[in-house]
Amino acid sequence: xxxxxxxxxxxxxxxxxxxxxxxxxxxxxxxxxxxxxxxxxxxxxxxxxxxxxxxxxxxxxxxxxxxxxxxxxxxxxxxxxxxxxxxxxxxxxxxxxxxxxxxxxxxxxxxxxxxxxxxxxxxxxxxxxxxxxxxxxx
Numbered sequence: 001x002x003x004x005x006x007x008x009x010x011x012x013x014x015x016x017x018x019x020x021x022x023x024x025x026x027x028x029x030x031x032x033x034x035x036x037x038x039x040x041x042x043x044x045x046x047x048x049x050x051x052x053x054x055x056x057x058x059x060x061x062x063x064x065x066x067x068x069x070x071x072x073x074x075x076x077x078x079x080x081x082x083x084x085x086x087x088x089x090x091x092x093x094x095x096x097x098x099x100x101x102x103x104x105x106x107x108x109x110x111x112x113x114x115x116x117x118x119x120x121x122x123x124x125x126x127x128x129x130x131x132x133x134x135x136x137x138x
Contacts (some may be wrong), residue, residue: 007043
């Protein structure tokens with residue numbers, strides 16, 4: 001696999017959180033998250049299906065509760081392996097998948113329309129930071 005598409009080693013993906021990375025399509029950048037599964041990893045775009053301006057991982061890892069990714073704005077939970085929302089206002093929807101491949105313990109971006117931009121946030125303004133009640137106590 002091409003080293004320009006290398007995201008991270010599987011062992012770098014937390015078992016009880018997420019690893020944030022940025023992908024690019026031309027000048028457009030988006031964030032995505034890697035989650036560790038019992039048998040590998042999965043990648044999802046870094047936003048909730050209820051309010052797509054709400055980031056699941058704001059830079060320090062998304063909250064994971066009982067094996068589900070938690071949207072801290074309104075309590076929706078998404079299954080790590082399928083992206084399925086099993087609780088909350090967007091119940092029945094799915095997170096948008098980002099195609100990846102694992103080779104020799106390393107995760108690579110396999111999504112044809114995107115280039116790997118880097119680990120961490122995109123640097124774009126966080127639209128989810130104010131103005132809505134959330135489940136973080138802030």
